[in-house]
Amino acid sequence: METTRTLLHTKRLAIGYNKKQALHQLLMLQLNAGEMVGLIGPNGCGKSTLIRSLAGLQPILDGTIYINNIPISKLSQTQRAKSIAVVLTDSINTQSLTVRQLVEMGRFPHTNWAGKLQSKDHELVNKAIEQVHLSHKANRFYNELSDGEKQRVMIAKALAQDTPIIFLDEPTAHLDLPNTIDIMMLLQQLATNTKKAILLSTHELELALQISDKLWLLTDQGIKKGIPEDIILNGHIEKAFKPSQFYFDDNIGNFRVKYATKNTPIQLIGDNCKALYWTKRALERLGYSIQKEADCSITMLSTDPIKWKFTNPLYDDTYYTLENLLDGVAEYLKKHA
Amino acid sequence: MTNNSKNALLYSGLALLFIGLLLTDICLGSILISPAELFSAITSNQADNGIMSILYNFRLPKALTACIAGAGLAVAGSLMQTLFANPLAGPYVLGISSGAGLGVALLLLGSTLLPAFLIGNIWLQIAAAVIGALVVMVLVLVVSTRTSDTVSLLLVGIMFGSIAGALINVLQSISNPEALKMYVVWSMGSIGAVTWDMLSIMTPLVVVGLIGALLLSKKLNALLLGENYAIGLGVSMGWTRAWVILITCLIAATITAFTGPVAFIGMAVPHIARGIFKTSDHRTILPSCMLLGASLLLLCDCFTQLPISDYALPINAISSLIGAPIILWVIIKNKHLHQ
Incomplete structure (x- = not known):
């Protein structure tokens, strides 16, 4: 087995909003190059909080996050932006930005004070737009696109940012099934082809089981990590999702509705x-x-x-x-x- | 690259419009100066002394004030719309102008404690206006973090404006007649009342603000994606927000301190600029805001000189008549305003 390169790891990380009552603590996490990690868990378990904390969008309560073995607190904001790109659920409310202009924003940490793009920047922007299959719409306005296309634009922005690590918070929320599969496959291929480490939180459990290289299952009791199959075999998913209306059929890896039986x-x-x-x-x-x-x-x-x-x-x-x-x-x- | 040549064409068009309006504004007034007279006054030394004196003492400072105030207010409006992520933001509607007014009122009316020689000090007036504007801006910003609804924010601005207005009223009724007179003279200030001396203070301050705004272009662009995405791109939000606020207040308050409130220019011009250039990129929008803002305020000033009456009309009224319909159009057009 080839040795994997660790891009990000945490030591005794505690996240949450209240120091006395951390949502999760003592987290020891690790992201490797070329891996797509699916972050799953019941609603309200802190998926977004974890992503926001790792991305530096909200302060961590305790512990340390390391990027390439350097504590994140030692990095300047620009250095951090050169290491981690984020795709968030925030809607972008701007009237007149084209797809290309938005993707060009990804070059922000790499350009001078005026944001002037060099030929290398243009190259990377074009490549990013190609990678998400939007070349034919590069000059269209962002707010004229469909939800799936908008999400692809933001992924292209993250690609143009040219970081070894990409975090995505619910990238497939609000998308229909074909678009969801499309985005997930795209991310999986990107992880494999570009050797980036990709962490995405999702509600699409079944898809995450099929596509992720690793799963982080966030529950009230803490975090379970492993390849999807191990997580299923150990019965973690059953335990984490304690639904009454449906059940997790671990024979086929699907959720099934529990019907009211007439006996x-x-x-x-x-x-x-x-x-x-x-x-x-x-x-x-x-x-x-x-x-x-x-x-x-x-x-x-x-x-x-x-x-x-x-x-x-x-x-x-x-x-x-x-x-x-x-x-x-x-x-x-x-x-x- | 076609985009660049298109922009160059648009800029040249705007520049021509601006020069045309500037010359028209200089010619218009209670004494009409014909283009030929203006030409000879500029080119020859043998010009009519009367016309030269009108041009130098009245028309030129007024036109320059209109240019600086228009450009400044438009840029301030653009900064605020980006900072608040709100198409309806502007120095007037969010009460920044009222805050500046309150600052000056407090200085002129409330400060019987101040030594007399400080009262008339123009620098102190500017400082008071800037501080008043800063206080209101920070208050509005704090409230804006509690509500994401754009219309609520507008109401907040109007409320702060009303509070400032009420406080000014209270101050007026309890202050001594001499101070009151000083304040009333200030509050009636118009772009016609700005002298060369005042211009020599106002111009550098506003120009510093404008240069500061241009230097922030890249960060402002990142802010278009929202705060979280901006942080993700490496923008330090604390510093950026502080700079945007400071620059906005410096520009808007300085202008207000000299000209009194000029409504709606700051809010309307960025929309016109974005409409013409079809982009939100601040590197394009800010310079075009300057040209368009100056042009629009010159146009407003031309209207104040229309020979309907013997007196010049108040510029604040004209700018409202032109600006408010533009805002109405923005409200009707913008379907996502409630997001």
């Missing part, structure tokens, strides 16, 4: 296939509990065309759509159970 047992017979899976899902959704043996049973007769047989103690019937099948089951139960 009506039903038997499902058939070969394992797509149709059987969705039949099971439909029955679960309506609250039937699927048992190995029951008075009523549903049999997958064939898959092409899809055909179900519903058998109960009184009669049996054949159906060609799930909707009709479910209606048939409901009708029987209403009359006879």
